[in-house]
Amino acid sequence: xxxxxxxxxxxxxxxxxxxxxxxxxxxxxxxxxxxxxxxxxxxxxxxxxxxxxxxxxxxxxxxxxxxxxxxxxxxxxxxxxxxxxxxxxxxxxxxxxxxxxxxxxxxxxxxxxxxxxxxxxxxxxxxxxxxxxxxxxxxxxxxxxxxxxxxxxxxxxxxxxxxxxxxxxxxxxxxxxxxxxxxxxxxxxxxxxxxxxxxxxxxxxxxxxxxxxxxxxxxxxxxxxxxxxxxxxxxxxxxxxxxxxxxxxxxxxxxxxxxxxxxxxxxxxxxxxxxxxxxxxxxxxxxxxxxxxxxxxxxxxxxxxxxxxxxxxxxxxxxxxxxxxxxxxxxxxxxxxxxxxxxxxxxxxxxxxxxxxxxxxxxxxxxxxxxxxxxxxxxxxxxxxxxxxxxxxxxxxxxxxxxxxxxxxxxxxxxxxxxxxxxxxxxxxxxxxxxxxxxxxxxxxxxxxxxxxxxxxxxxxxxxxxxxxxxxxxxxxxxxxxxxxxxxxxxxxxxxxxxxxxxxxxxxxxxxxxxxxxxxxxxxxxxxxxxxxxxxxxxxxxxxxxxxxxxxxxxxxxxxxxxxxxxxxxxxxxxxxxxxxxxxxxxxxxxxxxxxxxxxxxxxxxxxxxxxxxxxxxxxxxxxxxxxxxxxxxxxxxxxxxxxxxxxxxxxxxxxxxxxxxxxxxxxxxxxxxxxxxxxxxxxxxxxxxxxxxxxxxxxxxxxxxxxxxxxxxxxxxxxxxxxxxxxxxxxxxxxxxxxxxxxxxxxxxxxxxxxxxxxxxxxxxx
Amino acid sequence: xxxxxxxxxxxxxxxxxxxxxxxxxxxxxxxxxxxxxxxxxxxxxxxxxxxxxxxxxxxxxxxxxxxxxxxxxxxxxxxxxxxxxxxxxxxxxxxxxxxxxxxxxxxxxxxxxxxxxxxxxxxxx
Numbered sequence: 069x070x071x072x073x074x075x076x077x078x079x080x081x082x083x084x085x086x087x088x089x090x091x092x093x094x095x096x097x098x099x100x101x102x103x104x105x106x107x108x109x110x111x112x113x114x115x116x117x118x119x120x121x122x123x124x125x126x127x128x129x130x131x132x133x134x135x136x137x138x139x140x141x142x143x144x145x146x147x148x149x150x151x152x153x154x155x156x157x158x159x160x161x162x163x164x165x166x167x168x169x170x171x172x173x174x175x176x177x178x179x180x181x182x183x184x185x186x187x188x189x190x191x192x193x194x195x196x197x198x199x200x201x202x203x204x205x206x207x208x209x210x211x212x213x214x215x216x217x218x219x220x221x222x223x224x225x226x227x228x229x230x231x232x233x234x235x236x237x238x239x240x241x242x243x244x245x246x247x248x249x250x251x252x253x254x255x256x257x258x259x260x261x262x263x264x265x266x267x268x269x270x271x272x273x274x275x276x277x278x279x280x281x282x283x284x285x286x287x288x289x290x291x292x293x294x295x296x297x298x299x300x301x302x303x304x305x306x307x308x309x310x311x312x313x314x315x316x317x318x319x320x321x322x323x324x325x326x327x328x329x330x331x332x333x334x335x336x337x338x339x340x341x342x343x344x345x346x347x348x349x350x351x352x353x354x355x356x357x358x359x360x361x362x363x364x365x366x367x368x369x370x371x372x373x374x375x376x377x378x379x380x381x382x383x384x385x386x387x388x389x390x391x392x393x394x395x396x397x398x399x400x401x402x403x404x405x406x407x408x409x410x411x412x413x414x415x416x417x418x419x420x421x422x423x424x425x426x427x428x429x430x431x432x433x434x435x436x437x438x439x440x441x442x443x444x445x446x447x448x449x450x451x452x453x454x455x456x457x458x459x460x461x462x463x464x465x466x467x468x469x470x471x472x473x474x475x476x477x478x479x480x481x482x483x484x485x486x487x488x489x490x491x492x493x494x495x496x497x498x499x500x501x502x503x504x505x506x507x508x509x510x511x512x513x514x515x516x517x518x519x520x521x522x523x524x525x526x527x528x529x530x531x532x533x534x535x536x537x538x539x540x541x542x543x544x545x546x547x548x549x550x551x552x553x554x555x556x557x558x559x560x561x562x563x564x565x566x567x568x569x570x571x572x573x574x575x576x577x578x579x580x581x582x583x584x585x586x587x588x589x590x591x592x593x594x595x596x597x598x599x600x601x602x603x604x605x606x607x608x609x610x611x612x613x614x615x616x617x618x619x620x621x622x623x624x625x626x627x628x629x630x631x632x633x634x635x636x637x638x639x640x641x642x643x644x645x646x647x648x649x650x651x652x653x654x655x656x657x658x659x660x661x662x663x664x665x666x667x668x669x670x671x672x673x674x675x676x677x678x679x680x681x682x683x684x685x686x687x688x689x690x691x692x693x694x695x696x697x698x699x700x701x702x703x704x705x706x707x708x709x710x711x712x713x714x715x716x717x718x719x720x721x722x723x724x725x726x727x728x729x730x731x732x733x734x735x736x737x738x739x740x741x742x743x744x745x746x747x748x749x750x751x752x753x754x755x756x757x758x759x760x761x762x763x764x765x766x767x768x769x770x771x772x773x774x775x776x777x778x779x780x781x782x783x784x785x786x787x788x789x790x791x792x793x794x795x796x797x798x799x800x801x802x803x804x805x806x807x808x809x810x811x812x813x814x815x816x817x818x819x820x821x822x823x824x825x826x827x828x829x830x831x832x833x834x835x
Numbered sequence: 836x837x838x839x840x841x842x843x844x845x846x847x848x849x850x851x852x853x854x855x856x857x858x859x860x861x862x863x864x865x866x867x868x869x870x871x872x873x874x875x876x877x878x879x880x881x882x883x884x885x886x887x888x889x890x891x892x893x894x895x896x897x898x899x900x901x902x903x904x905x906x907x908x909x910x911x912x913x914x915x916x917x918x919x920x921x922x923x924x925x926x927x928x929x930x931x932x933x934x935x936x937x938x939x940x941x942x943x944x945x946x947x948x949x950x951x952x953x954x955x956x957x958x959x960x
Contacts, residue, residue, distance in 0.1 A: 616888055619938040619939060620844050620846075620847065620938065622938070622939045623847060623850070623938035623939040623940065624846045624847065624850060625939075626939035626940075626941075627850040627854070627939065627940070627941075627942045628850060628853070630941055630942050630943065631850075631853055631854060631942050634943060637853075641853065641856075645853065648846055648849065648850070651846070652846065
């Protein structure tokens with residue numbers, strides 16, 4: 069590409085030659101002109117000399133003629149002398165003319181003609197002169213000779229005149245010729261100058277085309293490049309050094325454009341990865357973004373756990389996603405070959421030849437399963453924290469070049485930022501999910517409100533309490549959804565549901581603050597305390613009843629004992645006092661037994677010990693103490709002749725029967741018959757206890773078997789009791805898998821019936 | 836001196852009987868609130884011993900009605916109850932009761948209290 073230089077050299081050389089030629093032309097032209105001018109000058113001068121010689125000759129001729137005539141007329145010797153002198157001069161003149169005319173070939177014959185005529189004239193003259201001398205004047209010979217001489221003279225004169233004319237013409241011609249020579253030299257000089265000018269113009273045009281325009285184009289191209297225009301290609305269309313510069317510029321432009329494009333892709337990638345909220349999506353976006361740059365077709369994303377090891381989080385581009393299991397299985401082997409220290413330092417690691425890296429058979433198999441030949445490990449570091457590794461995989465062998473390595477390093481930073489955000493989002497979502505699950509699953513009602521007191525969320529428990537669904541309640545004022553009726557400020561509150569149901573609740577509230585300490589809402593926890601309140605009421609009633617029931621016998625024991633100790637009383641009175649103490653003690657003991665039974669039954673600690681029973685014998689056994697005590701009552705039994713074996717806990721079955729028979733006697737204060745009947749009814753045995761006592765109205769019977777329930781009647785009051793007996797009895801029957809119920813008519817009497825199973829298949833075995 | 840014992844528990848009424856026996860007391864008995872109120876109005880006893888937990892009408896209400904009626908308002912009312920909570924005592928006093936005995940009570944303390952009432956009465960006579 070030395071073309072321009074060569075061309076320039078050649079051109080300059082040509083230009084030099086032209087200048088030299090021009091100079092030479094001028095010089096030679098001038099010299100020629102000068103030379104021809106000199107030669108013309110001498111020729112003209114010679115012509116001039118010749119003319120003068122010819123003119124002198126003419127003067128000699130005239131002088132000769134005149135002197136001859138004079139001599140002829142006068143015979144004056146002087147004249148003859150003059151004539152001879154003229155003749156000599158004419159001879160000399162002829163010699164001069166001959167010498168001068170020798171240069172011009174055409175002139176010589178003419179001169180010779182003049183000379184011939186001259187000679188003829190001279191001879192004629194001489195003849196005349198002789199004639200005169202011989203014949204004297206006025207002779208015929210003289211006349212004849214004179215005539216001839218005149219004739220010759222005229223002839224000579226004519227010829228002489230011709231010659232003179234010719235010479236004058238020649239002289240004029242020479243003068244003209246000299247003028248022409250100057251003109252020619254001038255013309256040559258002007259032409260050469262014009263040619264030189266033309267050559268210079270051509271040179272300028274060529275320079276403009278070969279150097280100027282390309283230089284301008286290069287200047288504007290470099291200006292465009294400097295200005296950041298990487299789109300317009302740099303083309304010059306000339307094949308010289310400037311063309312080479314242009315082609316270099318074009319190469320530079322392409323590379324810069326390539327870089328810019330890579331940067332643009334990175335920027336695009338960065339924008340894309342920011343939008344990727346899941347790790348899977350992130351891996352896919354990254355692979356799509358990087359594939360055009362580096363050609364990798366598969367990607368594996370691993371995130372670092374706080375302890376530092378990597379956990380596979382996402383795959384992209386693998387045709388078989390099940391390869392994830394293989395990767396997880398080979399975790400230990402992978403860990404051994406991963407250059408963790410280098411990765412932690414933020415260095416991209418290329419593994420062009422995976423077969424060489426995969427030393428163990430397990431890894432070898434994994435590489436084969438993954439269908440990967442090369443990979444690049446891109447560390448993902450965000451603000452110096454190692455977050456994970458992106459492995460980009462090639463199915464063909466692919467060594468990383470430095471440019472790709474640098475690009476991956478840059479891309480790693482972008483991906484790390486997105487990974488961090490995605491991990492944080494994942495964590496936040498998990499936490500939010502947990503919070504949501506807790507929120508909705510919690511058994512207490514929870515309501516969230518905004519700072520203006522509008523409902524933003526409520527959970528299922530509160531939906532059930534208020535009758536509002538969350539969707540309906542959202543955006544409504546707090547007080548509408550959660551109307552609380554309270555008797556006193558700060559006291560227990562009742563929640564009035566949408567359908568008017570009143571529920572006692574305990575409410576605790578707290579404001580919700582954001583990070584800057586501003587209140588962004590409130591949370592209210594509404595607990596349904598109806599159960600607690602019920603329990604409280606039951607407990608209160610229990611304590612009241614128990615304390616009453618305990619204190620009454622205690623009062624009697626204390627009172628009568630104190631009277632016995634401190635007062636003198638007749639013996640009869642002492643005895644009756646002691647009986648009162650005994651009765652009260654029994655009552656106390658029975659109450660305590662009942663309470664313990666209830667407590668054991670309710671806590672599940674009362675365990676049956678079932679065994680085959682002879683029910684007839686049990687009935688007879690429990691009746692005997694009543695027979696001894698109850699004087700007013702007739703105790704009868706009605707037993708079948710043969711009874712199947714009944715299964716039951718002997719103590720508990722006795723307790724059931726004792727309670728029922730005791731009640732029958734207690735609530736028939738007027739006496740009468742108490743009949744205990746045992747019948748076989750299918751698979752079960754039914755036992756009934758019938759009395760002829762005070763009986764009960766259906767209203768009284770409603771809560772008959774409930775704890776601490778006592779029929780509110782004077783006769784019942786008078787008998788005393790804890791209200792636990794029938795409750796315990798019913799529970800005991802049910803524990804045996806039986807059923808207890810009652811029929812009653814006020815003033816007529818009551819029948820209590822229960823069933824017991826005849827086999828050991830106790831429904832509530834043990835409980 | 837005439838006095839009324841109102842308690843649904845016969846054994847307690849018997850205890851009061853035995854305690855005051857032989858000291859020239861005329862002892863009336865009532866087994867529930869309504870009966871107590873009737874007997875107090877009819878017999879005008881000097882002293883009424885009232886159990887709180889009674890069928891039909893509780894002792895507090897009986898006391899309140901006795902104290903509200905000018906004919907019976909100067910009867911000395913002594914509450915006799917198995918409930919020992921302060922709330923009950925306060926309620927009793929708020930209902931206008933003159934004194935308060937908690938079960939189990941000392942029969943001799945009851946006797947002393949009754950004697951004191953009789954002395955005040957005889958002094959007033």
